[in-house]
Amino acid sequence: MAESAISAVLGNVSTLALQETTLLCCASSEVEFLKHELKRLQGFLRDADSKRRLGNPGAAVLVSQIRDAAYEADNVIEAAEYMQKRNRLKKGFMGAIARYGCLPSDLSTLHKVGVEIKRIRRNISEIFESANSLKIVADLAHTSIEKVDVDDEFPQDYGPIYQNFEDVVMVGFDDEYKKIVGKLFDKEDSLSVVSIVAMGGAGKTTLARKVYTSSSVKQHFEATSWVTVSQNFKGIDLLKDIVKQIMGGRDESIAKMNEYEVGKKIHDFLLRKRYLVVLDDVWETDTWDQINKRVKAFPDATNGSRVLLTTRKEDVANHVQMPTYVHHLKKLDEEKSWVLFSSKALPSYRRSVIRDLNEFEKLGRKIAKKCDGLPLALAVLGGYLSKNLNAQIWSDILSDWPSTKNGQMMRDILARSYKDLPNHYLRACLLYLAAFPEDYVIYVRDLIQLWIAESFIPHTPKHILEETARNYVTELAQRSLVQVVDRSRAHGWIERIRIHDVLHDWCIEEARQDGFLDAINKTAGQTGASSSSSDNLMYYRFSFQTLSGQILPVAPNGRSLLGFEFESVSLPKLRFLRVLCIEKSTLKDFFIVIGGCIHLRLLSLRNCEGVALPSSIGKLLYLQTIDLMGTELESVLPNSLWDIPTLRHFYLPSWTKFSPPPPARSVRLQSKRLQSFVLDIGSYGTDFRCHDMMIFLSQLNQLTTLSLTMDANMPAEVLNIFANMRHLVDIHLSRFGVLDKLPAEFPQSVRRLVLYAEAIKQDPMPILEKLPCLVVLILGGYDGQTMCCSSQGFPRLQELVLSSFSTEEWRMEEGTMPKLSHLELFGCMEMSKLPAGLLHLPSLGHLKLFYVDEISEFDITLKELRRKGCEIEKSGALEFSPRIHLSLLRILPRTITVASTFSGAVARTCTRWIRDGLGECQGRRLPLPRARRAQGWPMSPLPRRHHHPRRQRWC
Structure with missing residues (x-):
């Protein structure tokens, strides 16, 4: 990946060379000459890298030296550019001198720059x-013509979005699926284990996920949980993950529990439930013993509960001391292999334009047979060949097929697919996935910000950087090099991905051999020195897992540091650091180190402790992203942060001591660049000045994403800030008090709108239905009697969620919402019948009714929707009508606690109802939502977590 280093540096040098500045007048000729020298070096890379891969040690050293020279050049040139940026921000007389002349300190720095450039x-x-001595040939013809733009072959509008994107396409596993489900549902009452055993890449996780996500399994078991064990795990972390899944919510007390307390909590909860726990990718026989060593977490309540386990080793499957059914997953037969392979290599949407399709099918069947029934090999090789529809290439694959067994075969297929990627930028993006832990679910938004900070995304004339990066993700998915977990409902693009552990291992190995990245995991006994294929390689990127009580062993010239689950570690002084991304860790002396990282592009500290930001953070003039979700700062957020001219993405949690910059402070710099602003304003430690916040937000006219969440009621004036925000695509506002009406105009570009209020007095639909791009609408709190959607309204809406509406009548004219596929009604307790207009929605395929108990199973519209094939999901925490449970509550003392009867949000809600006088409301015979409003109760019947489905990922 020395080629990506050269390209990134050349991009920086080219940008600098175009700037007219007196600061670099005495060094500009040196910089320009260095640019040409680096271009010449780039010409040698292709031949040198080919010889390195053939085992030439001299070529390997040469590639490493080229990378080192490129990064050294980048560091020294950027140091000079930083001085220029810093002087532009200076005010007053000294600022004028700095901008139009040279201060003595600047002359000294420029002298050092010149000396460094001469050394380089x-x-x-x-x-x-x-x-020359190694007879390396310079290929100058290909230094700048390599294709850098990857076009997305799919349209932006992905059509109906109600399908579960986590649900994978099953090819050839239908019989296996039925057997596994049959064993889970059998009449055996005692707790038992169903184990799926097969080699890596055979489809164990795919089959288990299909079973786990099926509607029949969800209905059969009262509690379900999925945890990925992998080679490196901590028993207490697995147990805490299970608690969060089976009990819902995010109980802060869980984080402070020891292993015994967590296990006991799980045991006591599951003792009353029929449950299913999936342990995916178990490697060691003692895993079950470690999870249950303190207390038996999974009780046998003789009610048909099950444990589903996937593993590569049969002895692991047989080790669990309880009734066990071991299912050996068979490889795909020849016909099923062809079905899977052809779905990737010759997809249906391309068959009509393929010439000589019969020849490709003939060759494809032979290639599919060679893959020995391994789904991963079939998918990856099929993805590779779909980009190479050339009969000669397909024939060469057959003639050059490796004769070795599955392990080497998979490596050869992965290496071929990697080499075939259209440019070195995309190859770097793929190898970068080695930095994440095994089986890690990666949010594409975060990954794109990392790629951009690493300069892996080239500037192209057609697309902004984020668009190019999303096309890269799509390209990797089309080639089956990443697995799509789900897509964004509003945008259709891929939102979360994971990488198969076989491919993950290959990426780690390739990244180390190439000197691209060193991944170190102390749990697995790995270290950079021992695991590296060449002790002479110098690494610039580091990824660590589960370290504690030490200074991170990062080289002084390290450019990227990613870390996961540290226990009280210290960061070294990293002068040239570009990326710092750490999760679930405790940091020491962070305050001292961070101020000196003047080259930093991305600072992401999620769910961390020991973090304080110094006022000197305003000197990080290249910083693009600050993400502190889930991290409680030990200091007030410094206002110098707003001086950073390159800031584009800003994410803060509720407990941060934050105040908006005062009007007198200049925000002109970031107002031209800031694209994402996510702020969860809590009620503790926040100096919230509404007027200042409105002025600040109104200047952010380049925003594409805005999310504001407040514990207290949000002032209605927030809705007035949209006048200048013509680029807004995603809006999330929660929660307002009483809104008389919505503003007459929202940004016409918005695709996703989430808005919650205690009460909206005027029908919001006539305003919202005019938004031409709106795809997802989540709205809470409408207080009117009627609601009307006109015939031409909501032309692109695909998902509609209405929460806590008091609407009794919903009129829908024919022709409205032509693309609506997913409708959810939550807490609309005064709605006694579904509108007949739902029958005229041509795309409606999924309807969810939660806490809408007045609508009976005999509702005419509901029955007709079922007949037409619409999937209906109707549920509430209580399995009987609100009128019935109100009658039951009459006979209970007002101080009764219902938490032992019901769980989660409903228990808390019922307890509050009783405490605050639900009995008096019943005596007045008011419908429930109106009765609650009559007493001034909060409208939202669920805790805030339900209203913010995306907060879980940040917090």
Whole structure:
């Protein structure tokens, strides 16, 4: 990946060379000459890298030297550019001198820059001599023509979105699926284990996920949980994950529990439930013993509960001391292999334009047979060949097929697919996935920000960086190099991905051999020195897992540091750091280190402790992203942060001590660049000044994403800030008090709108239905009697969620919402019947009714929707009508606690109802929502977590 290093540096140098500045007047000629030298080096890389892969040690050293020279050049040039940026921000007399002349300190720095550039040039001259002695040929013709733009073959509008994107396409596993489900549902009452055993890449997780997500399994078991064990795990972390899944919510007390307390909590909860727990990718025989060593977490209540386990080893499957059914997953037969392979290599949407389709099918069947029934091999190779529809290439695959067994076969297929990627930028993006832990679910939004900070995304004339990066994700998915977990409902693009553990291992190995990245996991006994294929390689990117009580062993010239689950570690001084991304960790002396990282592009600290930001953070003039979700700062957020001119994405949790910048402070710099602003304003430690916030937000006219959440009621004036926000695509506002009406105009570009209020007095639909791009609408709190959607309204709406509406009549004219596929009504307790207009929605395929108990199973519209094939999901926490449970509550003392009878949000809601005088409301015979409003109760019947489905990922 030295080629990506050269390209990134050349991009920085080219940008600098175009800037007219007196600051670099005495060094500009040196910088320009260095640019040409780096281009010459780039010409040697292709031949040098080919010889390195053939085992030439001299070529390997040369590639490493080229990478080192490129990064050294980048560091010294950026140091000079940083000085220019800093001087532009200076005010007053000294600022004028700095901008139009040279201060003595600047002259000294420029002298050092010149000396460093001369040293780098000498090193480059030595590299040229080494290349000549090794007979490395410069391929100057391909240094700048390699394709950098990957076009997305799919349209932006993905059509109906109600399907479950986590649900994978099953090819050839129908019989296996039925057997597994049959064993889970059998009449055996005692707790038992069903184990799926097969080699890596055979489809164990795919089959288990299909079973786990099926509607029949969800209905049969009262509690379900999925945890991925992998080679590196901590028993207490698995147990805490299970608690969160089976009990819902995010109980802060769980984080402080020890292993015994968590296990006991699980045991006591599951003792009353028929449950299913999936343990995916178990490697060691003692895993079950470790999970249950403190207390038996999974009780046998003789009610048909099950444990589903996937593993590569049969002894692991047989080790669990309880009734066990071991299912050996068979490889796909020849016909099923062809079905899977052809779905990837010759997809249906391309068959009509393929010439000589019969020839490709003939060759494809032979290739599919060679894959020995392994789904991963079939999918990856099929994805590779779909991009190479050339009969000669397909024939060459057959003739060059490796004769070795499955392990080497998979490596050869992955290496071929990697080499076939259209440019070195995309190859770097794929290898970068090695930085994440095994089986990690990666949010594409975060991954794109990392790629951009690493300069892996090139500037193209057609797309902004984020668009190009999303096309790269799509390209990797089309080639089956990443697995799609789900897509964004509003945008259709891929939202979360994971990478198969076989491919993950290959990426780690390739990244180390290439000197691209070193992944270190102390749990697995790995270290950078021992695991590296070449002790002479210098790494610039590091990924660590589960370290504790030490200074992170990062080289002084490290450019990227990713870390997961540290226990009280210290960061070294990293002068050239570009990326710092750490999760679930405790940091020491962070305050001292971060101020000196002047090259930093991305700072992401999620769910961390020991974090304080110094006022010197305003000197990080290249910083693009700040993400502190889930992290409680030990200091007030410094206002110097708003001086950073390159800031594009800003994410803060509720407990941050934050105040908006005062009007007197200039926000002109970031108002031109800031694209994402996510702020969860809590009630503790926040100096919230509404007027200042409105002024601040109104200047962010380049925003594409805005999310504001407040514990207290949000002032209605927030809705007035949209006048200048013509680029807004995603809006999330929660929660308002009473809104008389919505503003007459929202940004016409908005695709996703989430808005919650205690009460909206005027029908919001006549305003919202005019938004031409709106795809997802989630609205809460309408207080009117009627609601009307006109015939031309909501032309692109696909998902509609209405929460806590008091609407009794909903009129829908024919022709409205032509693309609506998913409708959810939550807490609309005064709605006694479904509108007949739902029958005229041509795309409606999924209807969810939660806490809408007045609508009976005999509702005419409901019955007709079922007949037409619409999937109906109707549920509430209580399995009987609100009128019935109100009658039951009459005979109970007002101080009764219902938490033992019901669970989660409903228990808390019922307890509050009783405490605050539900009995008096009943005596007045008011419908429930109106009765609650009559007493001034909060409208939202569920805790805030339900209203913010995306908060879980941040917090």
